[in-house]
Amino acid sequence: MLNSSIRLSVDIGGTFTDVVLENGDVVISTKVLTTYKAPENAIIEGMSYVCKKSGVDPSHISQIIHGTTLATNALIERRGAKTALITTKGFRDVIEMRTESRFEQYDLNLTLPDPLLPRNFRYTIEERMQADGKVLIPLNHQKLDLLIDKIKAAGFESIAVGLLHSYANDTHERMIAKALAQRIPEAMVSLSSQVSPQMREYERFNTTIANAYIKPLMKSYLSRLKGRLAKEHANCPIFLMHSGGGIISLENAAEFPVRLIESGPAGGAVFAAHIATRHGLDKVLSFDMGGTTAKICLIKNQTPKTARVFEVARTYRFKKGSGMPISIPVIDMVEIGAGGGSLAQIDSMRQIRVGPESAGSEPGPACFKRHGTRPAVTDADLILGKLDPTNFAGGTIRLDALASEKALKLHLGNTLEVTAQIAAFGLSEVVDENMANAARVHAVENGEDLSEFTMIAFGGAAPLHAGRLCEKLGIRRMLVPTGAGVGSAIGFLYAPFSFEANRSQFMRLSDFDAKAIKLILDELKSEATAFVRSCNALAPIEAEYKVYMRYSGQGWEIPVQLTNAQAEAPDLDTYQALFEREYELLFGRIVDGMDVEITVWSVNATTPAQTVAPVQTIQTLRSLSTEKTRELFDPSLEAVTTAAELPRSTMNPGSQIAGPAIITEDETTVIVPASRIATTLADGSIDISEKERPYVS
Numbered sequence: 001m002l003n004s005s006i007r008l009s010v011d012i013g014g015t016f017t018d019v020v021l022e023n024g025d026v027v028i029s030t031k032v033l034t035t036y037k038a039p040e041n042a043i044i045e046g047m048s049y050v051c052k053k054s055g056v057d058p059s060h061i062s063q064i065i066h067g068t069t070l071a072t073n074a075l076i077e078r079r080g081a082k083t084a085l086i087t088t089k090g091f092r093d094v095i096e097m098r099t100e101s102r103f104e105q106y107d108l109n110l111t112l113p114d115p116l117l118p119r120n121f122r123y124t125i126e127e128r129m130q131a132d133g134k135v136l137i138p139l140n141h142q143k144l145d146l147l148i149d150k151i152k153a154a155g156f157e158s159i160a161v162g163l164l165h166s167y168a169n170d171t172h173e174r175m176i177a178k179a180l181a182q183r184i185p186e187a188m189v190s191l192s193s194q195v196s197p198q199m200r201e202y203e204r205f206n207t208t209i210a211n212a213y214i215k216p217l218m219k220s221y222l223s224r225l226k227g228r229l230a231k232e233h234a235n236c237p238i239f240l241m242h243s244g245g246g247i248i249s250l251e252n253a254a255e256f257p258v259r260l261i262e263s264g265p266a267g268g269a270v271f272a273a274h275i276a277t278r279h280g281l282d283k284v285l286s287f288d289m290g291g292t293t294a295k296i297c298l299i300k301n302q303t304p305k306t307a308r309v310f311e312v313a314r315t316y317r318f319k320k321g322s323g324m325p326i327s328i329p330v331i332d333m334v335e336i337g338a339g340g341g342s343l344a345q346i347d348s349m350r351q352i353r354v355g356p357e358s359a360g361s362e363p364g365p366a367c368f369k370r371h372g373t374r375p376a377v378t379d380a381d382l383i384l385g386k387l388d389p390t391n392f393a394g395g396t397i398r399l400d401a402l403a404s405e406k407a408l409k410l411h412l413g414n415t416l417e418v419t420a421q422i423a424a425f426g427l428s429e430v431v432d433e434n435m436a437n438a439a440r441v442h443a444v445e446n447g448e449d450l451s452e453f454t455m456i457a458f459g460g461a462a463p464l465h466a467g468r469l470c471e472k473l474g475i476r477r478m479l480v481p482t483g484a485g486v487g488s489a490i491g492f493l494y495a496p497f498s499f500e501a502n503r504s505q506f507m508r509l510s511d512f513d514a515k516a517i518k519l520i521l522d523e524l525k526s527e528a529t530a531f532v533r534s535c536n537a538l539a540p541i542e543a544e545y546k547v548y549m550r551y552s553g554q555g556w557e558i559p560v561q562l563t564n565a566q567a568e569a570p571d572l573d574t575y576q577a578l579f580e581r582e583y584e585l586l587f588g589r590i591v592d593g594m595d596v597e598i599t600v601w602s603v604n605a606t607t608p609a610q611t612v613a614p615v616q617t618i619q620t621l622r623s624l625s626t627e628k629t630r631e632l633f634d635p636s637l638e639a640v641t642t643a644a645e646l647p648r649s650t651m652n653p654g655s656q657i658a659g660p661a662i663i664t665e666d667e668t669t670v671i672v673p674a675s676r677i678a679t680t681l682a683d684g685s686i687d688i689s690e691k692e693r694p695y696v697s
Helices: 039-054 070-076 141-154 171-183 201-231 250-255 263-279 377-383 401-416 420-445 462-473 484-494 514-533 564-568 572-587
Strands: 006-012 016-023 026-033 061-068 083-088 122-125 135-137 158-162 188-191 238-241 247-249 283-289 294-300 310-312 324-326 334-336 342-346 352-358 454-458 477-480 498-508 542-551 558-562 596-606 629-634 639-647 655-658 661-664 669-672 676-680 686-690
Touching (some): 006 039, 006 263, 006 484, 016 039, 016 484, 026 039, 026 484, 039 061, 039 201, 070 201, 070 310, 141 171, 158 171, 188 201, 201 324, 238 250, 247 498, 263 294, 263 454, 263 484, 283 420, 283 462, 334 420, 342 377, 342 401, 342 420, 420 462, 420 629, 454 462, 454 484, 462 477, 462 484, 462 669, 462 686, 514 542, 514 596, 542 572, 572 596, 669 676, 669 686
Parallel strands (some): 083 122, 158 188, 283 454, 454 477
Antiparallel strands (some): 016 026, 238 247, 283 294, 294 334, 310 324, 477 686, 498 596, 542 558, 542 596, 655 676
16 A cells, blocks of 8 residues: 655765665665766665665656755866856955965975965955945946956856855845846856855855856756656755755755755765664764765764864865865855775875775676776775675676785785785774774764764675774774665655754844844844745744854854743853853863854745654574684684675665674675674664673663
8 A cells, every 4th residue: 555655765876876775664765876967767776675675756756856966076076167256356366365264284286275266266346345234335237347347258157256255245146146147148147145155155166167067067966856857757855965954855955055065974974873872872983885986974972073163075084174174054064076986096105095086886896797997995805705796786796806805916915915804804994994083083072982882784895894993993882774875865754844043143242133133043044044935835844043253353153052941032041051062062161251253044944853762672682503604814813814795675674683794685784793782772772882891681
């Protein structure tokens, strides 16, 4: 019997496209290789498979939720539209001058990333707003007409407009947009006052340029996708996952594609937060490792940490400031070029380096037999015994161990004078240490001790590496939930409809104006609510309020959460106390006698979170045994061991198996190190704990 609400979620990754069909309590999923030239082809292939397997016609699907890395990849690979920037006279080179910070202090050959647009694509106009929104120099319309003639003659597809202090007064930007619409109606236009209405012109201009740069590409893709789905009779509404962890309409996504940059990883964080809520976990390290990248996110009190600015395309791994800043609401996570397809090489110091270059799905790792010749992480996993060559991706992809061995020997082993297996061990340890180091740095930056956290591992490659990662980080417990291999796509189904509206408006607490504050927050609430209503006209909507505050003279601010009552009736003493509490938690002390400033105001409108039933405790535990075994290289012992191998489907609630063990399923493989014991919980999640501290019901 068909459910009246059948939903499909799709996550396009760098290597695999994950497709999940939810029909009531039944969830069917699959992984297909991403088709780069036409990503919609992989979606149609995956949808056909899950619909056929579940006996559902595509015409019965009521909702499709989509997340993608296409926007991110377009920025990284610099393959967006021909884009122009119009900015205030004198500020043409802001995106090239950056913030003048040296992210690598002692590197004499420091290389800064090239700006997204060359200098001859950046144009200036005579006008000027003050920081308080007052007009200092009126817009010169005669010169604007001449400028538009130049831009039209150059044949730009997309135009970014970023004027100084337009977050305080957007009148001039709107005038330019109106003139462009009249004179160059075929060009797409992005205004900084709409894309990112926040102070700091470098971040704001860069975000607006990024939006304009990928807008034609994403509009074209989303239009094609809608058409292809309609041909398959899937005429339901299509929604997009945005980087802040919520869902927006296809139309809004096409207008503001920069908000899609971290859409896939955001779905993973939502998935991990859902699992954390189900298990009552307050401190969680989300670990999502796919075919191209690994993502690490801190989740406290069942809520992922968020930020207002993040970077893409970093030229120096882990180095803040070495990438392209994007100033939009985003779930705060660390992304590392360390996935199953990440390629390894030997550097000039005879050390193994892994990533960020990836084999992706074309050609893929050497073992995929798609003309890839360089060793990837998946090749190492295969040689170390973590993968079954006949049952990868549910048997849809046969792996060639000889090709992996040849690639490892040729590119690593011969130079280091070691066997292919030792080369695979070295490759695996390097990638695991890279991920562990990223997690340590992220935890330290947030003042957290990872030994107090539980890891939640998902993504096709994460369960293969998570056990070793826990050993390195001193994490005593991890969970591998059901559907882990397609966790991000499942996370889309848990995500609320939401939109966060931000605005920069400077106010010192010494000039506290309760009426002005209430007006700002009410306007932002209306703006955010309108976006959510465009997706769901009937659902109840909740508002979440946040202000960003700092001591006078400081360069950066910290987020301070407000309750509804504190937003409705602003109070000076309350705001001061809230800031001091958050500041002391983060830095260990407050600064007496110094004025406090509010720089950014934020309202997130969201539909209520789904009700999550807690997981029941296990009453009876029983040890499993299996005659099937596999040779598995244990990195902690630096030796090959004999590991028990069993399908996950045979592990009922209460089942336990001690490591070393290999638990197989279609979309991933769970490796249980010799130091751990695995227990199946009531919801099907696998709890992997230290043998000295096993799961106890």
